[in-house]
Amino acid sequence: MTLSILYRGVLSGCNYDCPYCPFAKRKDTRATLATDAQQVARFVQFVKQQTNIEFKLFFTPWGEALIRRYYQQALVELSHCSNVQKIAIQTNLSCATGWLQKALKEKIALWCTYHPGQVSREAFLNKCSELDAMGVTYSVGIVGFKETIPEIETMRTLLPKERYLWVNALKKQADYYDNNERERLIAVDPYVPYNMVHHESEGKACRTGHTVISVDGEGNIYRCHFIKEKLGNIYQHDLNTILKPRACTNATCGCHIGYVHMDHLNLYEVYNGRELERVVAATRH
Template identity: 65%
Template sequence: MTLSILYRGPLSSCNYSCGYCPFAKTKDSRKTLEADAASLMRFVEFVRQHTHIRFKILFTPWGEALIRKHYQEAMVNLSLLPNVEKVAVQTNLSCQLGWLKKADTEKIALWTTYHPNETDRAAFLEKCRKLDEMQVAYSVGVVGFKDVITEIQELRALLPVGKYLWVNALKKQADYYTAEETATLMGIDPYVANNMIYHESYGKACKTGHTVISVDGEGNMYRCHFIKEKIGNIYEADFTANLFPRNCTNKTCGCHIGYVHLEDLQLYDLYQGRELERIAMR
């Protein structure tokens, strides 16, 4: 069997200070970082031992993980395991990239987010260039606040042709974008329409809880990050018994890491195996 795991441990700190984010410039205590590292090591060991399962892993930390050595080491170690198909992470790309040389870069993928108010565009693009040089797969994304639309256009123009740039649309306010702004965003990210709405998901088939699960630092399993009903624990021997096809019990689903697994949207056809790191393949 192949199992995708969205892992989120106790870490919840970040070196950036995005105004809209609860993790901006927060610091984890030494104790929390040690607990996070221990949880992560246990998870890596779990993957190593389950040789009969093929794993696709996405780290979706609160905060920034790749500035922490234990995440860099976990990514390297997981990438070298024969039963791991892919190990990906959401990151602001502020980390150094030398650690990637130790990894099987064919299995590494980065979901990078550019934060225009937190980093210099040239510095971000230089990191992208290095990833290209190292042949590491990555997507680039930006949160689509109105005041950065021009910046996103400029970033698009400077990224290599064919490099997918996704935009996370602001959608709490129905008329947030003008028609012209929507058209501009669609010109940048041809698939942004998928992210401009909350998908009606109640009662619809979703791969989460069957071939995709969310796991916390203690190994507790949830079908996804958005439904907080525990469905087991990966550190229990029979954890796969709890994996079966299910319908969504939430009214809507508005994040890529969730709705990409909704069966009726058929987005796996678009991402062709790169749904975790959000690289559209058309």
């Protein structure tokens, strides 16, 4: 069996101060970090022991995890597990990158978000170059505020052509973008229209709860990050008794980490095995 797990522990602190983020400059207590480290270590052990499962793993922390050594070590350790196909993580890419040398780099994938205002363009691009030099796969993304569009376009011209640059669209306000802004964003990210809508999802097939699950630090299983009905616990229950095809029970789904798993959108064809880290092959963008 192949299973994708989106892991989100208790860590929520971040070294950045993005005005749009509830976790900006939040500092985790030492006790929270100790709990998080212990829970991540337990999760790593669990993965190692499930030799009958092929894992695709994705850390989706609330805050910034890669500035913590225990996340770096977890990624390195998991990359060397024969039953782990891939280990991805969302990051602001502010961490040093030397630790990646110890990982089996072809299994690591980084979802890197560039936050203009928090880091200089040059510093971010330098980090990207370090990843390129090491042969680590990554995508780059930017939050698509109207006023950020020129910076998004500039970043597109400066990143290597083969590097997919995605945009997270603002969609709280209907018609936030005018036609021109929409077209400019599509010119950068041809798949941004998928991110500009809340997909109607209720009753529709979604792979979460079957081949994709969300797990918290205590091991509690949810089908996805957006539906808080507990399905069981990875440390207590047999996954075979839990995993099955299910229709979505939410009205809509508006985040890539959710809607990418809906059957009818056929986005697995676009991402071709890299749907977790949001990487699109150069020939498609």
